[in-house]
Amino acid sequence: MNANTQRSFESVSVGDELSPISIPITLQRLVMEAGANRDFSLIHHDRDVARSTGAADAYMNTFFISGMFERLLREWMGYTGRLNKITNLRMKVFNVVGDTVTFNGRVSELLAAEQQVVLDLWSASEQGTTVTAQATVTLTTV
Amino acid sequence: MSEASWGMYGSWQEAENFLGKVIGQDVAVDAVELGSIRRWLEPKEFACELHTDATVAKSAGFDDVVAPSTMVFTYGLPAYWAPGDGHASMGDEPRQIPIPVIFNVPAPCTLSFASNIDMEFFEPMTVGDVITRTSRLKSIEHKELRVGKGAFMAQEDTYTNQRGENVALVLLTIFRFTPPEKSRDSE
Numbered sequence: 001m002n003a004n005t006q007r008s009f010e011s012v013s014v015g016d017e018l019s020p021i022s023i024p025i026t027l028q029r030l031v032m033e034a035g036a037n038r039d040f041s042l043i044h045h046d047r048d049v050a051r052s053t054g055a056a057d058a059y060m061n062t063f064f065i066s067g068m069f070e071r072l073l074r075e076w077m078g079y080t081g082r083l084n085k086i087t088n089l090r091m092k093v094f095n096v097v098g099d100t101v102t103f104n105g106r107v108s109e110l111l112a113a114e115q116q117v118v119l120d121l122w123s124a125s126e127q128g129t130t131v132t133a134q135a136t137v138t139l140t141t142v
Numbered sequence: 143m144s145e146a147s148w149g150m151y152g153s154w155q156e157a158e159n160f161l162g163k164v165i166g167q168d169v170a171v172d173a174v175e176l177g178s179i180r181r182w183l184e185p186k187e188f189a190c191e192l193h194t195d196a197t198v199a200k201s202a203g204f205d206d207v208v209a210p211s212t213m214v215f216t217y218g219l220p221a222y223w224a225p226g227d228g229h230a231s232m233g234d235e236p237r238q239i240p241i242p243v244i245f246n247v248p249a250p251c252t253l254s255f256a257s258n259i260d261m262e263f264f265e266p267m268t269v270g271d272v273i274t275r276t277s278r279l280k281s282i283e284h285k286e287l288r289v290g291k292g293a294f295m296a297q298e299d300t301y302t303n304q305r306g307e308n309v310a311l312v313l314l315t316i317f318r319f320t321p322p323e324k325s326r327d328s329e
Contacts, residue, residue, distance in 0.1 A: 023187065032185040036178070037216045039239045062259060064186070066212040071188040074210075079192050079202040082263075083211045089259040 006078035009139040018105035037063040059094040089133040099125040152248020166242030166277040171221040209267040218275030243297035251318035258315040292319025
């Protein structure tokens with residue numbers, strides 16, 4: 001991604017898929033993330049506490065997941081796009097230590113009057129689809 | 143899912159007394175600044191100069207380096223310890239993330255999970271901004287699920303900057319419940 005990266009509204013079609021991004025979930029990464037996002041809920045960095053609640057291991061929090069979706073969208077939009085909304089974000093399966101989580105997106109609707117693009121977002125791991133959401137972004141015109 | 147020690151226990155009538163009211167407000171402990179942005183980007187392997195380089199950010203139409211939009215959650219959090227607070231002792235209850243709908247609203251529930259989140263972004267967060275989060279209890283919808291009897295409780299968080307401009311609006315819906323074997327008579 002560089003300063004010339006810029007996706008225009010005219011270049012987008014319904015059904016376009018974003019380049020997926022994958023990230024391995026290690027306990028160290030969760031600890032780094034907790035320190036950076038300041039959600040110190042034990043379930044996100046203490047394996048024993050996470051397991052006592054029914055999860056297989058410590059798992060990603062909402063801040064981490066929504067941040068990864070923002071990265072996915074930013075790398076697709078470029079610098080001049082604007083993130084308007086992430087909605088209906090639902091966690092279906094825990095993203096736990098040991099999983100490699102892939103973040104995906106697909107254009108579902110174009111709102112020409114507002115130059116806005118609606119996208120379906122989802123993450124997946126070895127356990128299947130783990131999180132779903134929708135996003136709305138504004139792109140510039142050529 | 144959170145354990146019982148997280149939240150206040152009380153009746154549904156007590157919970158409904160909080161509807162529409164402010165249930166929590168925090169002024170960010172840290173202003174938006176480059177170091178915290180860099181540490182937030184790091185575990186996500188997120189390389190974007192809008193968040194690190196003022197020249198690039200200005201060429202994209204911003205006044206200065208901007209924080210990622212979803213970092214608003216972090217900038218709305220208070221300190222976990224501040225001068226004047228007591229010293230920790232071994233065995234103290236761990237301090238976790240403050241979620242007012244769980245911590246400050248009494249309800250006859252012992253467990254919870256987040257079911258749905260909606261977030262909308264408005265003014266960008268630029269270096270130097272100080273964010274305030276104001277939380278209101280928006281709704282209570284009673285429901286019995288497989289995990290137990292309880293209610294979907296929606297917390298509306300309004301994030302504003304030091305100029306009073308809206309930065310983000312977040313609707314967090316949490317299902318608070320009691321498993322069947324733990325039901326109490328106080329409902």
